[in-house]
Amino acid sequence: MTTTLSRRLLLTSLAVTPLALAACSSDSGDEFTADPEALQIYSSQHQNLTEAWAAAFTAKTGIKTQVRAGQDSSMGHQIVQEGERSPADVFLTENSPAMTLVQRAGLLAPVEAATLAQVPEQMVPSTKDWMAIAARSTVLVWNTSTITEAELPSSMMDLADAAWKDRWGCAPGGADFQAIVAGMLADRGEEQTAAWLKALEAGATVYQNNVATMKAVNAGEVPVGIMYHYYWYRDQAGTKEGSANTRLHYFGKKDPGAFVSLSAGGVLKSSDRPDQAQQFLAFVTSPEGQQELVTSKSMEYAVGNGVASDPALPPLDSLDAPPVDPFTLNSEQVTRLMTDAGIL
Numbered sequence: 555m556t557t558t559l560s561r562r563l564l565l566t567s568l569a570v571t572p573l574a575l576a577a578c579s580s581d582s583g584d585e586f587t588a589d590p591e592a593l594q595i596y597s598s599q600h601q602n603l604t605e606a607w608a609a610a611f612t613a614k615t616g617i618k619t620q621v622r623a624g625q626d627s628s629m630g631h632q633i634v635q636e637g638e639r640s641p642a643d644v645f646l647t648e649n650s651p652a653m654t655l656v657q658r659a660g661l662l663a664p665v666e667a668a669t670l671a672q673v674p675e676q677m678v679p680s681t682k683d684w685m686a687i688a689a690r691s692t693v694l695v696w697n698t699s700t701i702t703e704a705e706l707p708s709s710m711m712d713l714a715d716a717a718w719k720d721r722w723g724c725a726p727g728g729a730d731f732q733a734i735v736a737g738m739l740a741d742r743g744e745e746q747t748a749a750w751l752k753a754l755e756a757g758a759t760v761y762q763n764n765v766a767t768m769k770a771v772n773a774g775e776v777p778v779g780i781m782y783h784y785y786w787y788r789d790q791a792g793t794k795e796g797s798a799n800t801r802l803h804y805f806g807k808k809d810p811g812a813f814v815s816l817s818a819g820g821v822l823k824s825s826d827r828p829d830q831a832q833q834f835l836a837f838v839t840s841p842e843g844q845q846e847l848v849t850s851k852s853m854e855y856a857v858g859n860g861v862a863s864d865p866a867l868p869p870l871d872s873l874d875a876p877p878v879d880p881f882t883l884n885s886e887q888v889t890r891l892m893t894d895a896g897i898l
Contacts, residue, residue: 555873559619559668559765561628563584563590565737571585572605573706574661578693578746584773585628585869586614586622588620588622588641589618589620589841591618592618592619592620593617593618593619593620593643593644593827593830593831593834594620594622594642594643595608595619595620595621595622595642595643595644596622596624596629596630596632596640596642596645596646597621597622597629597644597645597646597650598623598624598626598646598647598648598652598706598729599646599647599687599688599807599817599852600648600852601623602850602852603622603688603846603847603850603852603854604621604623604646605621606846606847606849606850606877607834607837607838607843607846607847609619610834610842610843611834611837611838611839611843612897613662614837614842615833615837616671617773617830617833617834618680622642625729625823626647626649626651626652626729626733626883626884627651627652627655627729627732628647629645629656630645630647630651630652630653630656630885631648631653633645633656633659633661633822634655634659637659637661638661638823639826640661640818640822640824642822642825643817643821643822643826643830643831643834644734644819644820644821644822644825644831644834644835645765645819645820645845646661646687646712646817646818646819646838647817647818648690648729648733648815648820649729649732649733649815649816649818649883650733650815650816650817650818650880650881650883651732651733651736651883651884651888652768652818653657653684653727653818653820653886654881654882654883654884654885655682655885655886656820657683657684657820660823660824661822661823661824662683662684662820662821662823663679663683663820663821663822663832663865664682664683664829665682665683665684665685665776665820665821665832665835666680666693666832666855667682667725667781668836668837669685669835669836669839670685670830671684671861672840672858672859673685673686673839673858674834674857674873676856677816678756679881680881681881683816683820684819684820685818685819685820685835685839686816686817686818686854687801687817687818687819687821687835687838688816688817688855688857688878689814689815689816689854689855689857689870690782690784690814690815690817690848690852690854690855691782691783691812691813691814691815691819691870691873691875692732692734692737692781692782692783692805692810692811692812692813692814693781693782693783693786693802693804694707694710694743694766694778694779694780694784694802694803694804694805694813695768695771695778695780695781695786695797695800695801695802695803695810695812696705696771696777696779696780696800696802696803697744697771697772697774697776697777697778697799698799698800699799700774700777701772701777701778702737703801703803706778706803707739707778708805709805709810709811710738710780710805710809710810710811711742711746711750711794711809711810711811712890713750713753713754713758713780713809714749714750714752714753714754714757714785714845715753715799715844716757719753719756719758720757720759720776721757721776721778722757722758722759722776722777722778722779722780723758723759723760723761723767723770723775723776723778723779723780724758724761724767724769724779724780724781724790725760725761725763725764725767725794726756726758726764726780726892726898727755727760727762727898728763728764728766730763730782730815730894731764731780732815732885732889733815733883733885734780734810734815734887735747735751735812735888735891735892736801736885736888737810737813737815737876737878737880737883738750738810738813738892739881739883739884739887739891740878740879740884740890741810741813741876741877741878742876744812744887744891747891748891748894749893750880751891751892751894751895751897752895754895754897755895755896755897759775759776759832763783764782764785764827765796765814766783767779767780767781768785768786768789768797769795769796771800772796772797772798772799772800773799774799775859777802780811782815783853783867784799784852785800786802786853787853787864787866787867788852788853790816790866790867791851791853791866797824804868806817806873806874806876808874808875808877809876810874810888812873812874812875812876813876813878814870814873814875814880815856815880816857817854817881819835819839820835821835827883836838839857839858839859840858841858841859841861843858844856844857844858844861846859847862848862848864849865851864853866854866855867855870857870862885
């Protein structure tokens with residue numbers, strides 16, 4: 555890996571671990587103090603969406619809420635470290651591996667059956683300790699001026715080929731990309747995943763996050779990049795400043811590049827307000843709560859029964875994602891493989 559790439563990865567790793575380094579601080583840098591009168595929501599979901607859910611829930615029920623924001627991996631590890639002493643009542647994630655980490659530590663309470671019934675059966679793990687609250691799809695963003703559609707890789711695995719060296723970008727330091735790798739690991743196994751990561755280390759251009767990846771492709775720095783879909787749709791709905799020269803390619807055909815990640819919601823077993831925590835999760839996954847997701851313009855997929863996602867998005871059931879069980883994704887094994895490959 556070049557010195558430039560190594561420096562970019564260092565910046566990325568620093569950017570995604572502030573909670574682990576300063577567990578008692580808020581995103582603003584101020585000391586975090588839990589309000590004893592408020593339902594404590596630990597959230598690594600996008601802050602605007604979490605706050606929309608929290609505000610709508612309070613308006614509906616009168617229950618006071620307090621949101622503590624962080625990143626998937628660091629917040630999941632923090633809850634595990636806090637254990638039964640955690641102030642958290644509810645945990646919301648961007649990707650499921652952070653939730654499965656907390657689940658394996660035995661810290662989640664079973665979700666009420668009526669709440670589970672608000673989403674399709676495949677959005678609920680067999681343990682019934684948590685559930686999906688939103689979904690996002692892996693995509694290939696490509697620059698229409700520097701590459702043709704016919705030249706695009708037929709599989710995300712093809713990016714490991716020598717022909718793609720120095721011609722693609724990604725943000726491996728982030729929880730989003732690591733969830734994609736977890737999906738690849740579950741679908742293709744350790745040997746293929748490790749080889750793909752070695753090729754990434756040797757031949758991909760590393761960026762700080764999904765937005766930076768998309769902007770780099772838009773600027774022609776690299777012809778293609780791996781990211782999640784909703785960043786592109788948000789930009790397209792706005793100024794198109796970071797995506798005007800690009801389009802999205804959906805791999806489909808159950809390819810690892812068609813991986814769909816589930817955002818997760820769970821209630822902590824140690825919650826001082828278990829009834830209110832269950833009410834909040836029930837609200838988030840209700841038709842009303844899922845409509846909040848749609849109207850927030852997060853451009854993530856709604857997962858609640860009977861709730862349509864933003865019409866700009868291709869239907870979730872049309873993506874032909876690989877048959878990966880999102881409830882067993884192993885973030886610890888992914889971290890080990892990425893470290894072994896020299897990426898982390």
